[in-house]
Amino acid sequence: MRASPAAAAAPEVQAEARAAAVQRGLQVHAPLHRASALRAAQSLRAIVRTQAQRLLRPDRLFGRAFENIILTLIIVSVASVILEEVHGLPEWAKRALHIEEIVVVCVFSFEYLLRLVAAEKIKAFVFSFQGVVDLIAIAPFYLAGVDARAVRALRLLRLLRVLKLQTHILENTVAARTRELADKNAALEQAQAQLKAELDIARALQIAILPATFPVKPGCDGAARMIPATTMGGDFYDFIELPDGRIGLVMADVSGKGVPAAFFMAVARTNLRDLAPQYLEPGACLAQTNAMLCAQNPMELFVTVFYCVFDTSTGTLRYANGGHNPPYVRRADGSVEALTGAGGLALGVMPGVNYPDHTVQLLPGDRLVLYTDGVTEAFNSADEPYGVERLLAEVKAHGDGGATALIERICRSVTVFADAAPQSDDITLTVLTWGAP
Amino acid sequence: MKVKFETLDRTTLVVPEGRLDFGAAAEFQKQIERAIAGEGATPAVLIIDCAALDYVSSAGLRVFLLAARAAQRAGIGFALCALQPAVREIFDLSGFSRIMTVHPDRSSALAHTPPGPV
């Protein structure tokens, strides 16, 4: 700012000029801008209110100290009401009680005014329970000058200060409990979020260990899919490369849900996979896997397993069943047959179970469909199961289409059927078409 | 287990109804012994009609074995009839079908069980 000759004048002159300007401004603004003056007054009131609220806050030092003083004075004044009625009280005692009364009323009046100012809505405070109680606590003093008998009566009203005590204690307790609850809730939510995150990782790992693609073998069009349920389950499929152009196909379902089932699934899969190259007869492989699982099964789980060894050069399929739903073969002419035959007990129940082997011959164009009961026992909201018929209908309708496309088709069909009902069990499918031209 | 008795000439028919398990075996054995001893005159033939016998365990089989032996000792003709399929299976498995006579129904039992030892 360029210094003007006027600004270079003496400081006292400057101050005077400024004050006059302010006054002028107020005088100029008041009649023309009543609204802004009102706003100014309102914001002034807001500032004062905020300050009063801050003083009363129980989490601040002043607020707590003030509260304790009030509580002490309440007790003191109630005690004094009783003491006053004692006959033959010495003069000094009477005077002390009188002084105490004055002090108490002053402090209570100050508190009342403070609360009045701090209140968001003044009328609401005045007519609230606390407002009425606080007013009654100090009213007797101010009305003392009216009538001697009335004064005595009104003095007894001071006992109502006990009510004041109650509202204080109640307030404090409620505030403390609310804080406690809020803290506990926050801790719980955090723990839950952490648990969910870990379960999500576990489920991702569980899915990741399933083979993503079918081994490349001449004449084989194979695919598989596992759609996990809402709660972690224990379904799994597997493809195991074996010597001389053979593949081992596994379809399995672990009992139970959650972390134990997922764990057992991993153990069962690994055991079977390790034993398969050594025990090429499916029945023997299941028997050995069963022995291994029974040797260490602290959670007493079991797993139903269908295991077959498929010779990709001849089309011969050797299979054994440990309590699992029999798979289906759709022949090239469209007929469908189940791979039945005596099976053994689910694996993990007891050692020494026998799993008989069976053989079936696949011809070029035949298709093998393996599945778990998450498909056939998928329920809709009317509590109807998807069932085997619907599954086979999809298989038949698919005709000579590709394996992946059939899996997609079946999964879509199950999802549409189940509609809004939540998926309670893993849905697992494997399809193998052999000797496609 | 309820046990009914019927008499036809000198034939006593014992008709057990329900389950012959360990709990019922002791009482059933006593009743058969009473039937063999007879009320006054001993019967010439004792037939156990098992049409209403739903279940038998090894304790029950034991009673049948003892009954057959007791009848033999007492010189009474002895036979069983109308075994339900599940009970028949147990009899066959335990080889009892070979050591005592089993008839398909009451009439053939009555017709073909001579008095005297089996």
Added chain:
Amino acid sequence: MNEWRRSVPSDAAQLPVLTQFLQEFWSAASLPSAQAMSFELALEEIFMNVVMHSSSVTGAPHIEVSLVLAGGAVVLTIEDDGAEFDPLTLPQPNLEASLGERPIGGLGVFLVRQLMDTVSYQRLGATNRLRMSKHVERLREGTSQGATGPIAK
């Protein structure tokens, strides 16, 4: 369906309790009642064997029976906390003997082996465990009864 368990003192009078327990499981699992008898018999034979042969240093032993559906089979497990005892080692009956020669006992365990698909004994810590299983045909809802053609069940 989850596993069902029932624990009773080792006493012959408890047999009806266990039989009822088995029957309740059977209907809850929607299994055909005609197939229950094999299990009722197996339960009685093993239970009575344990009651008669088990002894315990620390008072009367307890017997726990559990039932579960595993794949297409029912698994029955009978455990007791008595002294080590394997009912499967009891002598086999002589099925060829004549009426006069047949010994009275020995049929119980034999029948269990005949009726069940698999039977096994294990000593686990301070517990005897006898576990047996048999394949059962479940009554399924929503499946066609009387399917024709090569679709076998």
